[in-house]
Amino acid sequence: MKKRYIFFTLLACGIIALIAYRISANSKINTPKNAQKSTNVMGVQGTVLKAVKFADNLTLSGTLEPNEEIELRSEISGIVESINFEEGAKVSKGQVLFRVNDIELRAQLSKVKTAQQLASENQRRAKLLLDKQAISVEEYDMSNADFESAKAESQLIAAQLSKTSVRAPFSGTIGLRSISKGTYVTPATPIANLVNTNQLKLTFAIPEKYVSRMKVGSTLTFTTSNSDEEHNAKIYAIEPQVDVATRTLKMRAIAENKEGKLYPGTFANVTLPLETVDDALLVPTEALIPIQNGKMIFVLSGGKAKEVIVETGVRTDSMVRVLSGIKVGDTILTSGVMSLKNGTPVKVNLNN
Structure with missing residues (x-):
């Protein structure tokens, strides 16, 4: 019984020693790896x-627009008698661009002027008769009204006659024409576009959080989609209120274009300086x-x-x-x- 007890005791001690050895061996094996991981840089x-x-610049997008632009039309109807401009050419303010035939209007003006002269003579005679009390005041007033009516009709036809010559309202470049000599035109007939491109307007909008930092007279730079050349412009007008739909404030700057390198309608990349730090x-x-x-x-x-x-x-x-x-x-x-x-x-x- 004693031998059996000693045997089991030794066996248990051996098992415990083996387990302790394996734990110690595993600890030695794993320790360098953990140390290596902890020191990995x-x-x-x-x-x-x-x-x-x-x-600090604000980058925006904008559009170039002509400083002045109109679509030329005739104020009266008639046949085009002459065209006095070349497509794409420069024209001066007051230059006659085209004329509408005015024969009928001249005839009408001659007729009403004759009637005006007769009404003027009748008025003169009526005044003499009224002074002699040969006619009533009512008869004199009628002759005077006839004269004033003939005079007004004469002025009306003279005004229509002046509209047969269409002049340039400002200096600029005229575009492609839509008519030819002999075309019958009305006030609804487009003739050509006239634009002033010596200066261009640059229209753009800024986010509302920058509104308080904007003022008229500020300068900016911009480039166009067809060139990397930088151009300068100066803000001259700002909308009085923010657009509720877009939460932006629209403004306009003016840019010089004397060399004609910029074209209206072009997309512009705007750089607006806010501050320098x-x-x-x-x-x-x-x-x-x-x-x-x-x-x-x-x-x-x-x-x-x-x-x-x-x-x-x-x-x-x-x-x-x-x-x-x-x-x-x-x-x-x-x-x-x-x-x-x-x-x-x-x-x-x-x-x-």
């Missing part, structure tokens, strides 16, 4: 934050990480990545202005940030 790109001069903090767009309540940036702190919540402002093609959360001298992590966590050890390769 991630390589990232970074840049040291510096204050720079930054022009001498000590702005700019970070690359790839450094920003969107989060639920805004944006976050990783900065280097004690050899580890540190999460910082930031407030951002305007952006350019590659940079974003940060308003708060970071300061000059901070090292901003710019690559591999989506794989980082708060407190991750990092090795930073600084960009120039």
